[in-house]
Amino acid sequence: MMPGRITNWLRGEGEAEAEAVARLAAAKDAAEAANEAKTRFLASVAHEIRSPLNAIYGYAQLIERGEGKDALGAAKVIRRSAEHLAHLVEGLLDIAQVEGGAMSLTREAIRFPEFLDQLMAMLELQAQAKGLALVLERPERLPEFVHADPKRLRQVMINLLANAIKFTDHGSVTLKVDYRNQLATFTVIDTGIGIAPEDAGRIFAPFERVGGPAGERPGVGLGLAITQALVHIMGGEIRLESAPGEGSRFMVRLMLSEPLTPPSEPAPQAGAVTGYLGRERWVLLIDDEPAHLAVVCGLLEPLGFQVRSARDAASGLALAAQLQPDLVLCDVALGSENGWEVAAQLRRRHGAALRIVMLSGEAPVSEGAGTDHDGFIMKPFAFDTLIDMIESQLGIEWVRAAGAPRAAPPELAGAAALPRIIAPLAAAHCAEIERLVRIGHVRAIEAEIDRIAALAPEAVPLAERMRASLDSFDLKALANLARSVRADAA
Incomplete structure (x- = not known):
């Protein structure tokens, strides 16, 4: 090989090696960026759930210590906060829909003043824990009803208020509400650390952190990105006014029209279920989560059911053979065991007379999953959902407390x-x-x-x-x- 050709060959080999090294470096950078994005995502998820979880945790401790002055009011806040958490889980699953513009909204009449009061109640404990005043400013006259998607509107406002509390160490957080000509303006004002001009342009970007070193405070991350997307989907606008050390003002404008006529009051519901007619029924619970077993037992035993529980597959199958229950409520994920397989064994051993209802935080992943069950309930579920499922599976007639009979829904054409x-x-x-x-x-x-x-x-x-x-x-x-x-x- 001629010297010139050898030189060219060596040069080509060197360039190829350099390109390979560059590709490896790029792949390494991409992997590190993906890992950093995952870390930011987990922090963002924590940011999203902390506010309602704090309300649940705080009020539960007060009730446990016997210091809650209004147990019924605390229970309502806990329930609303739990509902909001469930909505947030659904919201996280909807991120792809938000980015693709495929999310749909509901439109219903909501009680506007009551909606605002509930927001304040959900965040009051979080503000009190930091020694902050949480203030609601609204005109004396607000429409009693407005049309909105309550779930999405609540998510937007809680994101903004929770961020304001999180980044405010002294002073107050204020929600100021104005309503004119069908246009609602929500302004969240805080006396916190403020936002630098260079950060204001990226604060609504997914997974971004501002307001101090990462880890010093949970970043705004996903919360404000989802908030901005939801506001735009609802046809509104969101603006930020802030300066370091001078606090921040987030302003959201939305068209929330008043109904032409006030919606009719909901029909009175039947009294609460207090028992059932007929012979005594036996229910077997199979779940590896003690808290879930306690909750379901606490619901069913006062109604007259004989309830037994098992925390693993073997114990559940043994109890079923011993008790011959009327109904089995079985979790799908039993630690390392599979609830579907437990259901299949129960069906083979006890036949169709045994009613089997599966409980899970996820829907069946395939058509073949759960062919041996009679019903399926997604977690978290309302008590009424479980009551209705038991009624349909066992064909029992409930005994209800005094109250107006449940009105039949108006006929649809x-x-x-x-x-x-x-x-x-x-x-x-x-x-x-x-x-x-x-x-x-x-x-x-x-x-x-x-x-x-x-x-x-x-x-x-x-x-x-x-x-x-x-x-x-x-x-x-x-x-x-x-x-x-x-x-x-x-």
């Missing part, structure tokens, strides 16, 4: 109000909704309702009624509505 071409399509979606209600797959139900609304303008009222039932977690009413539509279309 069902498929008769839909175009003849549209009715069978709506009925098909309703059949799927009935199936999804049985397994408690809320997000999939929302998607089916959206598909019904997209069929034709005439289908929108039906979709809105379904959304109202889903938002109040009245799955029984939703299933009945879907069933009536299918019957009318038949």
